[in-house]
Amino acid sequence: MSKGLPKRSDDYSAWYNELVKRADLAENSPVRGSMVIKPYGYSIWEKMQAGLDKMFKDTGHTNAYFPLFIPKSYLSREADHVEGFAKECAVVTHYRLKKSEDGGGVVVDPEARLEEELIVRPTSETVIWNTYKNWIQSYRDLPLLINQWANVVRWEMRTRLFLRTAEFLWQEGHTAHATKAEAEAETIQMLEIYAEFAEKHMALPVIKGVKTESERFAGAVDTYCIEALMQDGKALQAGTSHFLGQNFAKAFDVKFANQEGGLDYVWGTSWGVSTRLIGGLIMAHSDDNGLVLPPKLAPIQVVIVPIMKGKDQLVQLADQANKIASKLRDKGISVKFDDRDTHKPGWKFAEYELKGVPVRIAIGPRDLENGTVEIARRDTFEKQTVQVDEAPEVIFELMDEIQSNIYNKALNFRESHTTEVSTYDEFQDVLENKGGFVLAHWDGSSETEERIKEETKATIRSIPLNAEEEAGSCVYSGKPSKKKVLFARAY
RNA sequence: CGGGGUGUAGCGCAGUCCGGUUAGCGCACCUGGUUUGGGACCAGGGGGUCGCAGGUUCGAAUCCUGCCACCCCGACCA
Structure with a gap:
């Protein structure tokens, strides 16, 4: 890799x-x-x-x-x-x-x-x-x-x-x-x-x-x-x-x-x-580090990475890891314990970030001593150290929190990239320099739709069901229009 | 179907202009050892019809001819 x-x-x-x-x-x-x-x-x-x-x-x-x-x-x-x-x-x-x-x-x-x-x-x-x-x-x-x-x-x-x-x-x-x-x-x-x-x-x-x-x-x-x-x-x-x-x-x-x-x-x-x-x-x-998957669709929701000092310690770490894993599984969470010694922890961290695993647990010698684990979330990269006993509950709650955080992030992005325009200049400017959805009046004709597509590569994605009835004039032809429709360049 | 580009190890590439040892590098892979709190290191090793077919030559990854494949950019689409 x-x-x-x-x-x-x-x-x-x-x-x-x-x-x-x-x-x-x-x-x-x-x-x-x-x-x-x-x-x-x-x-x-x-x-x-x-x-x-x-x-x-x-x-x-x-x-x-x-x-x-x-x-x-x-x-x-x-x-x-x-x-x-x-x-x-x-x-x-x-x-x-x-x-x-x-x-x-x-x-x-x-x-x-x-x-x-x-x-x-x-x-x-x-x-x-x-x-x-x-x-x-x-x-x-x-x-x-x-x-x-x-x-x-x-x-x-x-x-x-x-x-x-x-x-x-x-x-x-x-x-x-x-x-x-x-x-x-x-x-x-x-x-x-x-x-x-x-x-x-x-x-x-x-x-x-x-x-x-x-x-x-x-x-x-x-x-x-x-x-x-x-x-x-x-x-x-x-x-x-x-x-x-x-x-x-x-x-x-x-x-x-x-x-x-x-x-x-x-x-x-x-x-x-x-x-x-x-x-x-x-x-x-997803981001520049790799996939970001919502917990509800992630094939692996939690990965446990042991940090070893010498091979003999793996037994204790594995014991701790398996206990946590089974508690998480009882809560319906899918867990992978990655005990391979062919890769270093840092490699694994990067690997599971690339694959978008929502939560990572790291357990090392320090944790064994203190009875803790380190929990890191993929969406924000935040890490926290918690007591082993609290870990399953914390993670259970994290699933929902990550799910809604990802949603909100996407929603904020969409809202900040949805622009209402009233002139064709604005329309072109937004498409060229900002991107995203553009809400604009349209006269309802295929001809206008086609011309806009030719000139800007943007298509009418839809006439939103929740579009408000409002009198206006078409951003392209100036003809009367009853509602704004949703334009964008599309895949 | 037009325009451009690329074919060399599993992947990514150098070498091609100007023909000449045994075709090389990085990653990956295998073995052994030391490592392990953010992509380890050392040593050793395996792996190639140089896209295909002809031709030129003492000699072709390299030059010539033809073919094939794939990628990128334009016309269609969930």
Whole structure:
């Protein structure tokens, strides 16, 4: 392990890339744009899955699994949907290889062309709605509330670990309802769940909003989203929830008999978050020393590092360490006791800081004498020495304190980097010199949105749900506007 | 698909201009020892089709030709 991470202030994206690799979260794989998620990174994903999955189940959803391959024809059933995804689909055309003529490996067997080519799912609306057609006959079959954990493939041109990869892991919820109101309520409910997860588990403050037409999910009537702000002043879309109206029901002919005996198309929603959240987690909290993880998602919450004077002392130190560890585990805290003698304490300190372990306990000969331990927290680097007996309670409380401190820090950053502007000069100035979210009036036209994007690289992240109604004029065109919308440069 | 760059040990690089011992350095790795309160030190050791294929030459990592791969910057996106 070589020392020193690039500094955020020198090169933010180099810092991010290096951090992901050095902290053992993920690495590139031979196929461009696809990544290996390493055990430490995957542990974070598992914690995210566990937290979200519980929230889904608590709101009546169940998991299922739909296939990776989708008949090509399905994709074209919903016009907007095809258009949105056609450019980035991986296509399976053959089902067999054979030895090459020159004997040096394998080639695609031209005889084995598929009659109908298959698409590797970029998202599953089409297969799922095609299936729902058979599952739904009556209002008694509704609502249908299903989620799946899966991988999807979108053939991206430019990729970055976690933030944008050709293959990524996510969950996608797909629900069907008897009424428009119910489907809309579901869409909002899931948005709320994502926001709660981001804020409570990831310690990531987010802004809930609705997308403009140009940013909307292909095939949706409305796309809601949560947007987070990263430390470099760029926005990250952290989750989306779509009200699909009857678009997919119509495309796949999913009708149900209502209570009055009539036949109606069902109303749909879909919603998802992906491994991109890990990228957001990293970029929101971490510092020049490495990851800073919120205790709720940290694979290891507490690490105990012994400081030895001679090998014989390890026994006593280990005894003390194990006692503390077991008390912490009783409180539901995950602990690692690192008794390797192949690395010095200083090396370990740096290592666990790089990996974002929220709390470190050091125990040395001095502590053994005094019956104390040293407790250091990752978020503030503060150290305190406490009596052994008090340590478990202190640490238990520290978990909550660190969790909320990280959240508050991110919230303060966002608040100090959210700027309301009324002129286009100001708008450009803020984007250029300060970054962050910019709140400004917008005339509601795609033309204006597009021009602003071309001129400033900033997009409308969302129309915030809590935006106040106020008369104003568009920052670009001067035309009348009823509310301010959220602009930023984004990932 | 345009513009730029790079391929030499697991990683990061030097050597290439100007061909000439056995291809070198740092990190990592292995062995032994001394160490351990903020990234230890000493000694020894292993590891290479120099991206691939041709060519020039007594001799090629180095020169020539062709190919391949990857990275960065621009047009798309959770």
